[in-house]
Amino acid sequence: MLFGGTVFGLFAGMYYWWPKMTGRLLGERLGKLHFWLMFVGMNLAFFPMHIIGLLGMPRRIYTYAPELGVAKLNLVSTVGAFLIGASILVFLINVWRTRKRGKVAGNDPWGGATLEWTIPSPPPPHNFDVIPTVASRLPRWSMTQLTAIPEGAELGKPHAPAGSWWPLVAACGLPVLALAPLTHTLWVAFLGAAILVTGIYRWAFEPFEV
Numbered sequence: 001m002l003f004g005g006t007v008f009g010l011f012a013g014m015y016y017w018w019p020k021m022t023g024r025l026l027g028e029r030l031g032k033l034h035f036w037l038m039f040v041g042m043n044l045a046f047f048p049m050h051i052i053g054l055l056g057m058p059r060r061i062y063t064y065a066p067e068l069g070v071a072k073l074n075l076v077s078t079v080g081a082f083l084i085g086a087s088i089l090v091f092l093i094n095v096w097r098t099r100k101r102g103k104v105a106g107n108d109p110w111g112g113a114t115l116e117w118t119i120p121s122p123p124p125p126h127n128f129d130v131i132p133t134v135a136s137r138l139p140r141w142s143m144t145q146l147t148a149i150p151e152g153a154e155l156g157k158p159h160a161p162a163g164s165w166w167p168l169v170a171a172c173g174l175p176v177l178a179l180a181p182l183t184h185t186l187w188v189a190f191l192g193a194a195i196l197v198t199g200i201y202r203w204a205f206e207p208f209e210v
Contacts, residue, residue, distance in 0.1 A: 011091065020105070022098070023122050025098070026095070026102065054182060114140055118143070
């Protein structure tokens with residue numbers, strides 16, 4: 001969870017802001033290769049750990065007894081770790097190639113709506129030549145595409161679901177479901193799955209209220 005939520009987000013930000021920081025776009029082909037290597041590597045490295053933990057492998061120990069039966073799954077995790085390393089190497093190659101051979105990004109390669117995309121890439125030390133005048137929530141688009149929301153326009157009332165107990169019911173099904181492989185009991189698995197599915201189903205079809 002930490003790797004998927006943090007490291008992937010970090011690289012997403014790098015790809016998004018790199019053109020503004022350097023004035024050049026990172027290569028798309030190497031970027032896709034980087035993503036797929038890291039995606040496959042992450043799942044190979046970390047998914048087996050869920051199973052290994054349930055099998056009883058302790059943490060922070062440098063070696064494990066063969067009879068524990070986790071050698072093959074640890075090998076899969078090791079392969080995944082090397083794939084992650086290879087993906088980062090691909091990213092570094094992409095950065096190196098982009099320095100002089102990357103496509104020139106221009107001011108706004110993404111069609112952004114905010115002020116940072118109105119200045120050159122990379123930005124000058126002073127950012128803006130003059131203090132910009134902002135007359136809408138989407139200043140870049142209002143200057144180039146005339147798509148700003150008119151003053152006084154009705155934006156509509158915000159909608160939000162009412163309070164519900166069904167998310168809590170669904171969450172209670174997860175520990176019951178996780179208990180099944182620990183106890184090697186099939187009926188516990190069915191019970192946990194039933195609680196989880198019921199909670200999600202009732203949550204999804206609950207009346208939506210303002």
